[in-house]
Amino acid sequence: MSVHGLFLYNAAALIVIGIFGILTRKNIIKILLAINILQTGVNLLLVAVGWRPEGIAPIITEQTSGMVQFVDPLPQAMVLTAIVIAFGTTALGLIIAINYFKTHGSLETPSFLYGHMKSDEDEVVQ
């Protein structure tokens, strides 16, 4: 497996882990962590798509000017955008989680299919 393939499979694994976490976890903090893992996977996928064999960082310097093979700069710019948006959504989600804890006394979201089931193994958040 080449380095390129390694990055692609890593991105796919991160995206799958993120979606799985969003759909199955009940703790709000864990859902936010899963969203962040998903965003990291998407960023990694974008940068990996922009890679090319023997490409170098897209910055013109004295050594690398002229007909040098740059990697694609457009996905990197999009990742820069995506990171900032990820910061904003995470901050908003965390403040909503704080308000949810204040009103409900718990960070667990109830399952609308089976109701909220208490057991000894359930984490009791104080």
Added chain:
Amino acid sequence: MNRGTWMKIRAQVLPSIFVLLILCAGSLLVYRALTDEGEGVKVMGAPIPERISSRFITKSVNQRDNVSVEFGERGYEEGSANLVTSVVVNYRAFDTLLEVIVLFASAAGVALLAAPRRRPRYRESSVIVRNVVPIVNMLVFMTGAVIILRGHLSPGGGFAGGAVIASGFILLSLAFRHTIRGRLLIVLESVMGLGILGVGLLGIYYDGYFLSNFLPTGRVGSFFSSGTVLILYLLIGVKVLSEIAGISLSFLRGEEEKA
């Protein structure tokens, strides 16, 4: 197996299995799209001349074949040496403007939802913290300023440098009691946002396009080489700085003014 155990399995294990099956199907579809051997330009491995970024690399949106930008030359459409910066702040500057607006919306939402809460009992920091934090902060602020100002020459830029300087403000507000006021951050942020809009309107005045690069683009690689990119990245850096510091202060102490 009693009823409680069965309910628990049904509530926890079965959804996981279902989600895993859906994800497997989705992964297969994406894998097929990435490795498709049909006609047309492939997602993976398309050569750079067939991508839109070849226009950004040759620094000309108009079709100019086989133009290579040399270090130290002048006369291009856009002169910053860092190609990612020239995409973010020049070719896709409108995208960046809206991104900054999204960040502003997020900061406003956090400030709105941060419930007023009682000020925690103040405990003075230790001597080590009080003496070390100013020294560390000096280095942090200098590093952030260099990252912001050299965003068009080296990796970095307004977003990264603004985050670095904001971390310095977070450190200050953790170590000392009265450091920075929330109102000042809001004023700073508003002025910087209006500044970005003003630069865009000046582009209309000089060139006829919003956010157009109307200043002369100097030699590639020198400090004053990118026209409005330097000004825009400075404004974006201070704006991101004040937004991140404001969000962090909201988390640290709630809304003290309202309480």
